[in-house]
Amino acid sequence: MEATHDVIVAGGGVIGAAVAWRLGEQGERVLLLEREQMGQGASAAAAGMLGAQHETEEPGDFFQLCVQSRAMFPSLAAELMEQTGVDIELSTQGTLRIARGEEDVERLRAAGEWQRATGNRAVWLGPDEVAAREPALAPTRGALWLPDDVHVRAPRMAQALARAARRHARVAEGEAVLAYRVTGGAVEVTTTRGHHRASRLVLAAGAWTGTIAGDAAPPEAVGPVKGQLLCLRPDGAPALRSTVAGGAVYLVPKTDGTVIVGATQEPEAGFAPQVTARAMGQLLGAALDVAPALAGATVERAWSGFRPTTPSKLPIIGPDAEHPEVLWATGHHRNGILLAPVTAAMIVAAIRGEEVPSHWAAFAPAGRREGTLGRA
Numbered sequence: 001m002e003a004t005h006d007v008i009v010a011g012g013g014v015i016g017a018a019v020a021w022r023l024g025e026q027g028e029r030v031l032l033l034e035r036e037q038m039g040q041g042a043s044a045a046a047a048g049m050l051g052a053q054h055e056t057e058e059p060g061d062f063f064q065l066c067v068q069s070r071a072m073f074p075s076l077a078a079e080l081m082e083q084t085g086v087d088i089e090l091s092t093q094g095t096l097r098i099a100r101g102e103e104d105v106e107r108l109r110a111a112g113e114w115q116r117a118t119g120n121r122a123v124w125l126g127p128d129e130v131a132a133r134e135p136a137l138a139p140t141r142g143a144l145w146l147p148d149d150v151h152v153r154a155p156r157m158a159q160a161l162a163r164a165a166r167r168h169a170r171v172a173e174g175e176a177v178l179a180y181r182v183t184g185g186a187v188e189v190t191t192t193r194g195h196h197r198a199s200r201l202v203l204a205a206g207a208w209t210g211t212i213a214g215d216a217a218p219p220e221a222v223g224p225v226k227g228q229l230l231c232l233r234p235d236g237a238p239a240l241r242s243t244v245a246g247g248a249v250y251l252v253p254k255t256d257g258t259v260i261v262g263a264t265q266e267p268e269a270g271f272a273p274q275v276t277a278r279a280m281g282q283l284l285g286a287a288l289d290v291a292p293a294l295a296g297a298t299v300e301r302a303w304s305g306f307r308p309t310t311p312s313k314l315p316i317i318g319p320d321a322e323h324p325e326v327l328w329a330t331g332h333h334r335n336g337i338l339l340a341p342v343t344a345a346m347i348v349a350a351i352r353g354e355e356v357p358s359h360w361a362a363f364a365p366a367g368r369r370e371g372t373l374g375r376a
Contacts, residue, residue, distance in 0.1 A: 004029075004031075004196070004197060004198070005029045005030065005031040005170075005196065005197075005198040005199075006023075006028040006029040006030065006198060006199050006200065007020075007023055007028050007029070007030050007031070007198055007199065007200045007201070007202060007351065008030075008031045008032075008033060008177075008187065008189050008196055008198040008200070008201045008202070009023075009030060009031070009032045009033070009169070009201075009202045009204055010033055010177040010189075010201065010202065010203050010204060010205045010209075010212065011032075011033075011034065011035075011203070011204035011205035011206055011208075011209075011329075011330075012032055012033075012034030012037075012038040012039060012162065012165070012171065012173070013038075013039060013041050013042060013043040013158065013204070013206050013336065014039065014043040014154075014157060014158050014161050014336055014337060014340040015043075015204045015206070015329050015330070015332065015336055015339075015340055015343055015344075016032060016034070016165075016202070016204035016205070016329070017032070017038060017039065017158070017161035017162050017164065017165040018161050018164075018165075018340045018341060018343065018344035019202055019204055019329055019343065019344045019347045019348075020032040020165040020168065020169040020171075021161060021164040021165045021167070021168050021169070021344070022344040022345065022347075022348045023168075023169070023344075023347070023348055023351065024165070024167070024168025024169040025168055026348060026352065028351070030168065030169035030170065031169065031170045031172065031196060031198065032165055032169050032170070032171045032172070033172050033175045033176070033177050033189075033191060033196075034171065034172070034173045034174070034175070035174070035175070035176035035177075035192075035205070035208065036173070036174065037173055037174075038158070038162035038165070038171065038173060039155070039158025039159060039161065039162045040158075041206055041207070041305065041306065042206050042207065042305045042306055042307055042308065042336060043154060043155075043157070043158040043336065043337070044154060044155045044158050044305075045154070045227070045229065045303055045304065045305025045306075046154040046305065046336065046337050047151070047154065047229060047250065047252045047260045047262045047263065048151045048152040048153055048154035048157065048252065048260075048337055049095070049149070049151045049243060049250065049252060049337070049338070050070045050073060050149060050150050050151055050152065050337070050338045051066075051095065051149050051245075051334075051335075051338065052066035052067045052069070052070040052120075052148070052149060052338065053066075053067075053095075053111075053115050053120055053122060053146045053148070053149050054095050054097060054146060054149050054245055055334065055335055055338070057111065058114070059114055059117075059118055061359040061362040061363070062314060062362075063118070064357075064359045065339065065342060065359060065360070065363065066335065066338060066339065067118075067120065068342055068357075069338055069339050069340070069341050069342035069343075070148065070149075070338060072341040072342060072345075073090055073150075073152070073341065074090065076088075076341050077090040077152070079164075080157075080160040080161070080164060081160075083163070083164050083167060084159075084160045084163035084164055084167075085163075086156055086159055086160035086163065087156065088152045088153060088156050088157040088160055089152055089153035089156055089254070089255050090150065090151075090152050091150040091151050091152070091255075092150065093150065093241050093242045093243070093253075094145060094146050094147035094148060094149050094150060094242055094243070095145075095146045095149035095150075095242060095243040095244075095245060096125075096130065096133070096134065096143040096144070096145055096146075096242050096243070096244050096245070097111075097143060097144040097146065097245050097246070098130065098137065098140045098142075098143040098244060098245070098246035098290065099140055099141040099142045099143060099144075099246075100140060100141060100246060100247060101141060102141065104141060105141050105142055108124075108142075108143070108144040109124060109144070111144060112124055112144050115146075120148065121146070121147050121148055122144055122145070122146055123144070123145040123147070124142060124143075124144060124145070125142055125143050125144075125145050126142050127139065127140055127141060127142055129142075130142060130143045133145075133241065133242070134240060134241065134242060134244065134291075135293070136239040136240055136291045136292075136293035136294065137244065137290060137291050137293075138289065138290060138291065138292055140246075145242075149243070150243075151243055151252055152337065153254060153255070154337050157337060157340075161340070172193075174192075174193075175191045175192055175193045176191060176192045176208075177189055177190075177191050177205065177212050178190050178191060178192060178212065178213065179212065179213040179214055180201055180212065180213075180214040180215070180326070181214065181215050182214075182215045182216070182323045182325050182326065185199075185325065186198065186199055186325065187199070187200060187201040187325050187326060189201060199325065200325050200326070200327060200351060201325065201326050201327070202327045202328075202329055202347055203326065203327070203328050203329065203330055204329040204330060205308075205330065206306070206308040206330060206332075206336070207222070207223060207224035207225075207271070207306040207307065207308040207309070208308075209222045209308060209328075209330040209331075210222045210223050214326065215323055215326070216320040216322065216323040216326040216328075216365075218310075218316050218320075218328055218330070218331070218365060219316065219321075219365045220310035220311050220312060220314075220316065220331065221310065221311065222308050222309070222310055222316070222330050222331045223267075223308075223309060224267075224269075224270060224271055224306035224307065224308070224309070225265055225266065225267045225306070225307040225309040225333070226264070226265075226266040226267075226269035226270070226271075226272065226304055226305070226306055226307075227262065227263040227264055227265060227266070227304065227305055227306075227307055227334075228262075228263060228264045228266075228275055228276065228279040228280070228283070228302065228303070228304045229260060229261060229262035229263045229283070229302065229303060229304070229305075230260075230261050230262075230280060230283055230284070230299055230300075230301065230302040230303075231258050231259070231260055231261070231299070231300040231301050231302070232258060232259045232261060232287070232294055232297040232298065232299060232300065233257065233258050233259075233297055233298045233300050234257065234258075234259065234293070234294060234296070234297045235296040235297060235298070236296075238253055238257050239253070239259060239291060239293050239294055239297070240253040240259060240291065241253065244290060244291065246290045247286055247289070247290065248282070248286045249261060249262070249283060249286035249287050249289075249290060250262055250263070251287060251290065251291060251294075258300060259294065259297070261283050261284070261286075261287045262283070263283075264279045264282065264283065266279075267309070271306060273304050274304070275302045275303060275304055280299075280302055284299075307332075307333050307334055307336075308330050308331055308332060308333065308336070309331065309333045310331040310333070313333045314331065314333075314363065315329075315330065315331045315332045315333070315335070315339060315343070315363055316328040316329075316330055316331045316363065316364075316365060317329055317343055317346050317347070317360075317363040317364065318346060318347075318350050318360070318361075318363060318364030318365060318366075319350050319364065319365070319366075320365050320366075321364075321365045321366035327347055327350060327351070328365060329343050329346075329347055346360055346363075350364075
């Protein structure tokens, strides 16, 4: 079978779509295969937080990667608006990590210290300052204010990237990749509809990556961690200005006045999509504990998604150690939205043989360096 594409991308979420878009812009002949519909999996289910500082507890390669990708969003939002006409609703408000007890105060103050030492903004606010900024919240012991940890509207970002991918690549929806084999310096791909051949294959199938049989094995297994979320509409003026993270819940206010409440973490649930009463009770109880002013809000909808997660909760990005024709772009856990632009840049650089920052090597299958990454 002759190679009819330069690159096949397996997966049409924000990661796969961003990769296909950027490769297509570089002149690569790209085929993107999506098992269902573009951007309808974990990408659309996400709350859209760009929590580079919120999601990391120590400096290291992972923190560098997150901060680097977060910095790409202003230009990404402008490009997507110009090319697709979709506003991804990049916010200008940051994140409050609230402290409810003395242990929280110590932990968050320490986080602020090392984050400032790395050149990032992190400001400690006292209880009165928190109350003045967000009067809907219950009393706190203070909060770490992260002005640069903003957010986007995840479904709109998924929609915009899907449109961008279609402009620069051939897209086939409803065609799942089942297996692949590396042969003759190329990759033969078997799908639910037939066979394709390309010079390279990018595995960006999210939580389903582990279901694809092939010659290359990732350094860590990739599987689903289910998360359930809900959307509240406050009864009156917008209840919050900033994203608020505290305890077992986060609250993300959107431009339409709603508040996204998330999210459970259910590694034992597999791919069961059901929204459960237990999870909704937990989320609502935690949300009202943090922000009692939401008690009169209407529950507009609830949903679930499946985070693609490795045991280390760190992504796998780059060429396979034994089969460089196969590239991994998966395992992003809670940070797929945040890491989409930098992941695309990493895959493009790997395929085109470009010089890259040294910390990128830590996420390649051949470059896992235990103890240097920082935890998600």
